[in-house]
Amino acid sequence: MLLATWNINSIRAREERLLDWLERRRPDVVCLQEIKCTSDQFLSEAIEEAGYRAAVHGQKTYNGVAILAREPIEEVCIGFGDGGDDSEARLIAGTVAGARVASVYVPNGKRVDHPKYAHKLRWLDRFERWVAAHDLGEPLAVCGDFNIAPDERDVEKPEMWAGGVLYNEELSARFRRLLDLGLVDTFRAHHDEGGIYSWWDYRMLAFPRNNGLRIDHVLATPALAETTTGAWVDRDERKGKKPSDHAPVMVEADWP
């Protein structure tokens, strides 16, 4: 099974690119973030024609997450399901081929001294409780834009990014806590080296300079992670005309 996560930065702006990519890479499951549209506006017809089902948690203008899969997506859950506020569309989960798959979009935080950063931390607390409520003996893949670069290998210019809303000690600790719950960073299970990133700013020639961060992740429960045979960033999708500022992160697994 080929599993991908991609912050697509507007599905409507990226329709052609997404369809080309689906055709070329043929992923079995795709977690999308920042679709930036309502569920009604999601281009499910074109996606169906490409051979995919879609589960969508959209909202107007901002955020929005979805799961695409070549097999049926069952037991879809929109939001946290904890009775709290789900007006920000940042979490959707469904079961595909016997594995629970979640597409998550963690708040950016804007600036560490901004209320949005406090919101990011509260959101991560809530997300940690959501993960902890799962039986991690059952296969679960948590995929998405975490807006966290876990360690120095995940940042090209640490001196530029340290202490910001994507890379700081507090966030590294939050990420570690997710791993302490039992989830495995599937990319790190296959790569020790730094210098491989999933996001590059549109500005300042960041991509040609490889001034990037690895902030998009596929975390998996141990038994599921054990079946993975490789993980990589589909860097080509950051090239060319009208790219998203994120590239897809891909994981191949001998699953089911």
Place this chain on the structure above:
DNA sequence: ATGGCCAATTTTATTGGA
């Protein structure tokens, strides 16, 4: 090479992203 912000909406500015 991979290229000097981008997308949606409130649209000829503003807001949010990362």
